[in-house]
Structures are given as C-alpha cells and as structure tokens.
Amino acid sequence: MIELGTKIPKPYPVSLAPMMDWTDRHFRYLFRMISKHTFLYTEMIHTGAILRGDRKRFLSYNPEELPLAIQLGGDNPSSLAECSKISEDYGYSEVNLNVGCPSDRVREGNFGACLMETPEKVAELAAAMDAAVSIPITVKCRIGIPGKESFEDLYRFVETVKSAGVKRFIIHARIAILGGLSPAQNRQIPPLRYADVEEIKQNFPDLIVEINGGIRTYAEIEERLKKNDGVMIGRAAYETPFLFSELDSLFFQDDTLSLSRREILIRMQDYIDRFLRNDTNSKPHFVLKHLLGLFHAEKGARSYRRILTEKMFSDYSRDLLIEATREIPDSALDFIPSQKKNRNSAELESTVFPS
Ligand SMILES: Cc1cc2nc3c(=O)[nH]c(=O)nc-3n(C[C@H](O)[C@H](O)[C@H](O)COP(=O)(O)O)c2cc1C
DSSP: OOOOOOOOOOOOSEEEOOOTTTSSHHHHHHHHTTOSSSBEEEEEEEHHHHHHSOHHHHHOOOGGGOSEEEEEEOSOHHHHHHHHHHHHHHTOSEEEEEEOOOOHHHHHTTOGGGGGGOHHHHHHHHHHHHHHOSSOEEEEEEEEBTTBOSHHHHHHHHHHHHTTTOOEEEEEEEEOOOSSSOTTGGGTSSOOOHHHHHHHHHHOTTSEEEEESSOOSHHHHHHHHTTSSEEEEOHHHHHSGGGGTTHHHHHSSOOSOOOOHHHHHHHHHHHHHHHHHHOTTOOHHHHHGGGTTTTTTSTTHHHHHHHHHHHTTTOOOTTHHHHHTTTSOHHHHTEEGGGTEEOOGGGOSOSSSOO
16 A cells, blocks of 8 residues: 655756766756756666665765755665665655656666556555655656557646656656657657647646657746746757747746856866866866857857867866857857846956956
C-alpha cells in the first residue's frame, strides 16, 4: 500500500531544464546572474554515480544556485531512496526523477523514458523516495512512448504516479521514440502536443503541472502559462541565455537584479579564478564554454565565439575574456535589459573589464 506524501513543491512559473553536460554547476552559476528566481535543475545523475562514484564531485554546487532540484536517474527503489536522502542532506530543494530520457544506454539500464511503460513501477520508485526525505519528490516525463501514446495512457500514468505523493509533474510535450531516434532527434522529430499537457492540468487541478518543449520566447512562456502552472525552458536558455534576463521582472515581479553582460563577465572571471585556485582538476574551458552564447545576435558575437573557442582549451590567460569582447560594442556590453538602458561605466564594481 502506497502512502500519500504530504510535501507541496513551491510553484515556479519558469524553470531551467536539466541538460546533460550543459546545465552543470558552472552554467547554473552563470544563469543565476541572469535570473535570481528561475528554478534550476542539475543534469541527470544516475544513482550508481552517487553511491559508488565521486559523490562530492557529482553533488557539489554553489549556494547561489538555490533553489535547485537534483534530477536522479535509476530504477531501484532503495538506491533512489538512499540518493534522495543524500541529496536532501546536501541541501537540494527538491528531488526529481527522470522518466523522459530516451537514450539507448539509459533504456538498457531500464530507467528514463522506458519507465513510462510501467506507471506502477514509477509510483513504487517515487513512494520509496518520498518516504526517505522531507523535501518534495517530482517527476519529469514525456507525454508518452510508442504503444502508450494516447492521452488516456498519459492520464493513467499521472493518476498512478500521483498516488505515490508526487505533486509536481514536468511534462515534455513530445513522445519519446525508444530505439531508432537519437536523443537529439527525440527533441525535434516527434510533434509537440501541448494540448495533452494542458488537459492533464485541467483533469488534475491539485497538481503542479509544468510544460516543456520548444518554448523559446517570453511571448511563448506567457501563452503557455495561461493553461499550465509553469514553463520549463531548455535549449533556448542555454543557447541564448541573455535573452532571458527579463525573466525575474516579467514572471517573478522582481527587477532588482539586472546585470549587464560586462558585469556578468567580471563576476565570471572572479568565479574562474576561484575555481582554478580551489580545484586542482579544473580547466578554464569547463566554465568558458558556457559563455559562448552570451552575445548571441550582437555585433562582434562571431569574433567573440571564435576567440573563445580557439583559446579556451590550450591558450587561456586572464586576458582572454577582454580579448574576446574587443569587437563587442559598449552598447551591448553595458545594456541592462530590465531598465532598457546602459550602465554607466563608473558604476562598475571592478576594473577587470575597462570600458
Ligand atoms: C544537451 C541536452 C541534454 C539533456 N539532458 C537531459 C537530462 O539530463 N535530463 C532530462 O530530463 N532532460 C534532458 N534533456 C531534455 C531537456 O530537459 C528538455 O526536456 C528538452 O530539451 C526539451 O526542452 P527545450 O525544447 O526547451 O529544449 C536534455 C536536453 C539537451 C539539449
């Protein structure tokens, strides 16, 4: 008999999707300078990595990243329960179970999207996790998999998993094709079916339902929020992060943050200095690669990307960011989105990036 959980996850209108190799702690630190309030997720971490691997490396994060959910992958109730407890002790805000990854390797391990085949199994996993912690357990899934792709299948999945106490579902509005399509194709080829997710919200008004997939602009976020509790943004936030610097003022009623890109780069340089000093295995490109999209569509962006790409791996020096931004006009470096104006260079807190 499954016990009903009692923990209510906080509602967040916008979250940043878990993305393997992309949303690591360095990118999340960067994104926090763009939005203080967007709910962040780690990349998926398999229970085996936590229980048998370098736990500190997998679980450490910067306190600035909170509120932050950890996403776990696995199919063993006691391992997932143990990892949930460890994650709670590390201070994570929520534990999320991956029921959406379509990769062959993940399918061979019997976790990720293939778990949508067996909602009772997901309920068992979620119940074990829920019993181990006092933070919320949530689920990120697809709208279906082949053979279980009707709305009725999705309804049954949500109804069954809800009975284990799960109150936040993040639903990627595409089915996952298991075998035959790569993970990248699985984020592009199956058509988006937003209506299915919206209908889940209508049928389960007490659940927090977040919609994910193909959402790239403020207008699209606004549109989707009419019928869902939250929107999860993935690729767009990684590829063009600065386009999202009005998230706090538009969706969280807070325009106190608002940093220009020059200020962000100053802080990232300090961050890189600290990272290189404190972690002997660190390399500058672990952080710098996440800065490549910062000047998307601005004059000088191509030269910025080229210089960073050419030099971050083997020719790094502390002048690299200054060199890379040489062709970026001050108007782009100092622009503050929420105020639609440029920061006076005298207001800058450091001289690392002289204007
Ligand atoms: C590089 C990459 C890695 C991803 N890794 C994960 C992951 O670890 N866990 C997960 O649930 N989804 C993962 N996803 C899927 C995203 O979380 C998201 O569901 C998908 O990209 C659709 O959202 P979007 O259209 O806004 O990008 C990944 C996506 C990308 C592009």
